[in-house]
Amino acid sequence: MSKNFIKVALIGNPNTGKTSLFNQLTGLNQKVGNYPGVTVDKKQGTCKLTETHQALITDLPGTYSINPTSIDESIVLKTLLKKDIKESPDVILVVADVENLKRNLLLFSQIKDLEIPTVLAINMVDQMAAKGISIDVSALEKELNSEVVLISARKNIGIRAVKEAIIKCHVAAKASPLCGINSKIDPDYFEKLKEISSSYSLYELWLMVTQNNYPDSISKQEKEKLQAFKKDSAKLKKYQHKETIYRYQEINKILQKTYLVDKSKATDIRSKLDKIFTHKFFGYFIFFFILLIIFQSIFDLATIPMDYIDAVFANLSDVTKENLPPGVFTDLLAEGIIPGIGGVLIFIPQIAILFLFIAVLEETGYMSRVVFLMDKIMRRFGMNGKSVIPLISGTACAIPAIMATRTIATWKERLITILVTPFTTCSARLPVYAILIALVIPNKKVAGFLNLQGLVLLFMYILGFATAILAAYILHKTLKTTSKSFFVIEMPNYKVPSVKNVFFEVVEKTKAFVFGAGKIILSLSIILWFLASNGPASFDDAEKNTIENQVNKQLSSEELQQKIAAAKLQNSYIGIMGKAIEPAIKPLGYDWKIGIALITSFAAREVFVGTLATIYSVGSDDEDTATIKQKMASEINPDTGKKRFNFPVGMSLMVFYAFAMQCMATLAIVKRETKSWKWPLIQLFGMGLLAYISSFLVYQILS
Amino acid sequence: MSTIASLLVGEMGYISEESLEVIPLKLLEMGCLPGAEVTLVQIAPLNDPLYICVNGSHLAIRKETAAQIQILKVNLQDV
Numbered sequence: 069m070s071k072n073f074i075k076v077a078l079i080g081n082p083n084t085g086k087t088s089l090f091n092q093l094t095g096l097n098q099k100v101g102n103y104p105g106v107t108v109d110k111k112q113g114t115c116k117l118t119e120t121h122q123a124l125i126t127d128l129p130g131t132y133s134i135n136p137t138s139i140d141e142s143i144v145l146k147t148l149l150k151k152d153i154k155e156s157p158d159v160i161l162v163v164a165d166v167e168n169l170k171r172n173l174l175l176f177s178q179i180k181d182l183e184i185p186t187v188l189a190i191n192m193v194d195q196m197a198a199k200g201i202s203i204d205v206s207a208l209e210k211e212l213n214s215e216v217v218l219i220s221a222r223k224n225i226g227i228r229a230v231k232e233a234i235i236k237c238h239v240a241a242k243a244s245p246l247c248g249i250n251s252k253i254d255p256d257y258f259e260k261l262k263e264i265s266s267s268y269s270l271y272e273l274w275l276m277v278t279q280n281n282y283p284d285s286i287s288k289q290e291k292e293k294l295q296a297f298k299k300d301s302a303k304l305k306k307y308q309h310k311e312t313i314y315r316y317q318e319i320n321k322i323l324q325k326t327y328l329v330d331k332s333k334a335t336d337i338r339s340k341l342d343k344i345f346t347h348k349f350f351g352y353f354i355f356f357f358i359l360l361i362i363f364q365s366i367f368d369l370a371t372i373p374m375d376y377i378d379a380v381f382a383n384l385s386d387v388t389k390e391n392l393p394p395g396v397f398t399d400l401l402a403e404g405i406i407p408g409i410g411g412v413l414i415f416i417p418q419i420a421i422l423f424l425f426i427a428v429l430e431e432t433g434y435m436s437r438v439v440f441l442m443d444k445i446m447r448r449f450g451m452n453g454k455s456v457i458p459l460i461s462g463t464a465c466a467i468p469a470i471m472a473t474r475t476i477a478t479w480k481e482r483l484i485t486i487l488v489t490p491f492t493t494c495s496a497r498l499p500v501y502a503i504l505i506a507l508v509i510p511n512k513k514v515a516g517f518l519n520l521q522g523l524v525l526l527f528m529y530i531l532g533f534a535t536a537i538l539a540a541y542i543l544h545k546t547l548k549t550t551s552k553s554f555f556v557i558e559m560p561n562y563k564v565p566s567v568k569n570v571f572f573e574v575v576e577k578t579k580a581f582v583f584g585a586g587k588i589i590l591s592l593s594i595i596l597w598f599l600a601s602n603g604p605a606s607f608d609d610a611e612k613n614t615i616e617n618q619v620n621k622q623l624s625s626e627e628l629q630q631k632i633a634a635a636k637l638q639n640s641y642i643g644i645m646g647k648a649i650e651p652a653i654k655p656l657g658y659d660w661k662i663g664i665a666l667i668t669s670f671a672a673r674e675v676f677v678g679t680l681a682t683i684y685s686v687g688s689d690d691e692d693t694a695t696i697k698q699k700m701a702s703e704i705n706p707d708t709g710k711k712r713f714n715f716p717v718g719m720s721l722m723v724f725y726a727f728a729m730q731c732m733a734t735l736a737i738v739k740r741e742t743k744s745w746k747w748p749l750i751q752l753f754g755m756g757l758l759a760y761i762s763s764f765l766v767y768q769i770l771s
Numbered sequence: 772m773s774t775i776a777s778l779l780v781g782e783m784g785y786i787s788e789e790s791l792e793v794i795p796l797k798l799l800e801m802g803c804l805p806g807a808e809v810t811l812v813q814i815a816p817l818n819d820p821l822y823i824c825v826n827g828s829h830l831a832i833r834k835e836t837a838a839q840i841q842i843l844k845v846n847l848q849d850v
Contacts, residue, residue: 133800171802171828309791312799338829339812348816440831444817453820453831477797554836556797559822559829 074123074238075156076115079144079179080163081172082130083433083560085191088221089163090127091568093230098572110143111576117231126157129474132171134178134275135308137554139474139482142281148182149272149283159238160186161230166193166201166218167561169327173212173319174312180214180246181271185237187215189230194220200330208326213244222566245271252314253307264293278304341562345437355438359460362425363529366463366495370417377417381410400597408593411678412586415465418495420578422464426457427573431565439557449537450544452476452555455485459536462492463529466734467584468577470741480549484540486741487751490734491536493529493726496585496674500725501528503677506697508718531726535758585672585733592671592732596642596679600664603640610635642667656724656760657717657767659705666724671732673725716770720763728759773844775823775837778811784842785809786825793839802826809842 080086090098094113111127128147129140136142150156160179164172169190179186190203209216215233219226249258249271261277262270265286276282277297286294298304345351385406392398429435435457443453454476461469469489476482493501502525509521603610614635618628637643638660646664653663661680669676680700703712729735729752738748778784786794788805803809803825812829813822819834 132797135796135800137797168827170826171800174800305796308796309794309799312796313791313804316802316804342813342822346813346815346822351816436831440815440820440822443831443833444815444819554795554797555820555831555833556795556801556836557831558801559831561829 072121074117074121074234075158076123076125076234077147077157077160078125078127078163079160079175080130081132081165081168081175082558084130084163084165084168084172085221086130086163087127087569087572088566089161089189089191089219089227089230090125091572092221092224092227093123093125115231117235121235123231123234125161131175133175133312135279137477145275145279145281148179148184149275149281157184159234160184161189161234162186163189163191163221166190166196166203167199169203170316170319170323173322174315176212176214177246177315177319178271180212180243181249181269183243183245183269183271185240185243187217187230187233187237188212189217189219189226189233191219191221193218194223194225202328202330204326208322211322211326212246245269247315247318249274249311249314253310257307261297265290278308338561342437342559345434346440351437351441355441358425358429358434362422362460363463365425366418366421370421373417374414377410377414381406381413384410399601400594403601404594404597405590407678408590409586411593411674412582412589414499415495415674416578416582418498419464419581420574422461422495423468423574423577424570426461427570427577428565430573431563431569433560433562436557436559440559443555447553449540450481450484450547451488451540452478452481452553453557454555455481458485458489459492459533462489462494462536465494465496465581465585466490466492466731467737468580470734470737471580473741477555478553479551480547481553483742483747484543484547486738487543487747488536488540490729490731490751490755491532491539491727493532494673494731496672496731497528497532497725499674499677500669501525501722503680503697503700504713504718504722507701507713508715528722528726531723535727584737585731588732588736589672589675592668592675593678596668596675599642599645600637600640603636603644607636607639607641610639655767656763657720657771659712661703662717662721669725670728670730673730676725714771716767719770720767723766724759724763726759727755727762729755772841775809775811775821775832775840775842776834777838778809778842778844780811780814782844783808783810784844787841787843790839790841795836798830798832798836798840801830802828803830803840 078086078090090111090113093115097115098111098113113125113127115123115125117123126147128144131141131144134141134145134148136145147155147157148160162172162176162179164176176186176188196202203218205216205218215237217226217229217233219230221227258270258274261273264273268276268286273294276286276294280298282291282294345354385402388402388406389398392401426435429438438456439453441453442456446452446455455473458469458472461472466489469492470486473482473485473489476485505521505524509524512520514520514523611632614632615628618631638647642664643660645667646660649663649667650658650660653666658666665676665679668679700713701711704710705712705714735748735752738751739745742748772787772789773784775784775786786803786805786807786809791805794803794805807826809823809825811821812824815822815831820831821834821837822829822831823837824830
């Protein structure tokens with residue numbers, strides 16, 4: 069790669085403003101990709117350093133050290149140990165918080181020992197005066213043997229200096245270690261370790277031994293020799309403890325000469341706010357009040373853009389049909405692709421609103437207080453305080469929610485959170501609930517002011533959450549793991565959220581949904597369209613046979629067309645599939661048409677509504693304005709002569725959709741996050757069984 | 772011997788040298804070092820976790836972890 073193109077890795081403790089700096093440096097030039105080999109997303113962006121120099125900036129998850137305890141943190145280690153030219157960073161930019169410089173320097177000192185050129189950016193310096201902090205930058209540079217820059221990413225201070233420091237640091241010769249861990253701990257031991265390989269720094273070798281993480285470039289003999297060092301794990305642990313203490317001693321010495329805090333100047337708003345937000349009673353009250361506001365906004369604010377998107381795609385479909393010459397391609401476009409894309413985009417408003425709230429709560433520092441408040445409660449169910457964030461995010465979409473479990477350090481707690489998150493009512497269930505509630509629940513007031521339909525919807529949300537908690541409890545009691553639960557979270561300072569950070573966060577999460585779930589939903593819409601408009605020989609005969617059978621009856625051409633369309637669908641591949649499963653779903657109150665919708669929506673729940681739309685409209689050319697809802701309402705069950713979608717069927721279907729694992733994208737994510745097919749399959753069958761049994765009971769009891 | 776878990780809200784102590792063996796590496800890295808000053812800021816509503824301030828870091832840890840970390844209590848009257 070060219071000398072003027074520098075790969076920079078951004079590393080720092082959580083809550084140091086790392087993301088602010090990333091956003092400031094890269095602006096709109098960022099993209100979220102997938103780490104090759106590591107099952108985690110990485111955020112990258114390009115930055116123009118000078119007229120001649122470009123940088124590729126990689127934002128790594130926040131970490132307190134390079135001894136990882138969570139998946140998020142292990143990415144940092146993996147990136148640093150990588151030795152291939154394409155992936156490994158040329159320069160590391162460590163971002164530190166001016167208030168917690170001591171702790172931040174621990175990570176810095178570890179990175180320095182890897183002998184990679186490193187720049188230290190001390191962030192939030194705009195608050196230095198208020199906090200009574202003063203720093204002797206040139207003395208610190210000398211002590212640390214590194215470029216040091218004072219910045220405020222939020223206030224856009226010092227960004228140019230950061231860029232200059234990156235170039236300067238890149239040009240300079242090989243970096244030297246800061247602490248030199250060997251002599252103070254066990255000189256003989258580290259001398260032997262060092263002899264194993266000359267192509268790695270001593271600290272890199274030490275990390276390979278303690279973290280069991282070897283770069284691909286290491287030779288087999290070297291690896292075997294390193295593994296010999298692993299034998300005494302108690303000794304390793306002791307040395308790691310010693311190493312940390314030693315580093316802090318060195319840092320204290322350095323800071324004594326360069327860093328001054330006048331505590332009398334410190335003002336303390338945080339303790340006042342903490343008293344309110346973590347109050348024994350008001351703490352929960354505020355949290356539930358915030359949740360209420362979030363859900364209200366999701367429903368009230370999102371409906372307007374959702375209706376708009378719905379209308380636009382319906383129009384687009386009609387316009388395509390009218391303006392393109394009739395044929396297979398036009399049908400595919402108008403009945404498969406366009407409704408498919410619409411089916412994905414319609415969720416954007418809800419997902420964006422939810423993630424807007426979550427991003428704001430995270431940015432302000434409030435989320436850590438929620439984690440603090442909820443830890444004890446969640447622990448009873450085998451999760452921990454950090455599980456609250458995935459469970460809330462799950463009400464938008466399980467995909468980013470499951471990705472949010474990466475901060476949970478204990479495998480069992482993380483696994484349980486991953487397994488139960490799909491029970492929370494995601495936005496894909498909403499259209500299903502909405503249409504079924506409108507069909508079977510009367511629109512009337514209860515107790516004078518409560519809307520009955522709204523109450524049923526609320527009940528479905530509570531049902532989802534309660535099931536998640538209950539399932540967690542069962543898993544907690546049945547899963548046997550040896551991993552010990554460990555929990556620690558930093559309570560960051562309260563901050564006013566930065567508009568830029570919130571904006572990028574919402575865009576990123578929404579994109580993750582659109583491209584993650586979108587691909588699957590779109591391809592299914594196309595497959596579905598194909599299966600519904602093709603079939604074996606009887607499909608081709610359907611039209612002729614219908615005309616012959618109806619020849620003596622007085623039917624208008626419209627009615628005849630409807631009959632033909634229905635006959636075609638019945639004989640299409642999808643119709644055959646629906647009929648094949650009819651015996652199995654009859655006890656739940658469903659017929660083959662609902663069966664088709666069940667099959668197709670196994671991939672993604674929201675496809676249910678689209679499928680019914682297809683079932684009731686495929687092939688009919690008339691400009692019938694009847695909505696799907698009206699068509700469903702007038703559907704008759706031939707066995708009873710009454711409405712197909714009556715109360716028992718509607719409730720049975722809703723319960724089925726509440727429990728069944730109908731989301732391919734989620735299964736794919738669970739596979740990716742648990743690195744095995746075992747858990748997604750357990751989820752698929754467990755949830756499917758629960759769905760079948762409960763909807764069977766609901767239908768049999770109600771009818 | 773008292774531990775972090777036995778502090779009352781607002782009370783302060785110093786982490787004792789004997790604790791070094793039992794402090795998890797993660798907490799050590801976050802600043803829970805022997806000799807460091809630790810204050811109990813708040814206790815969560817259901818009596819667990821504990822919100823502590825140690826070495827300038829504000830952390831929440833569970834009671835079971837806190838109960839393993841020995842401290843020397845500072846009696847404010849002595850100061």
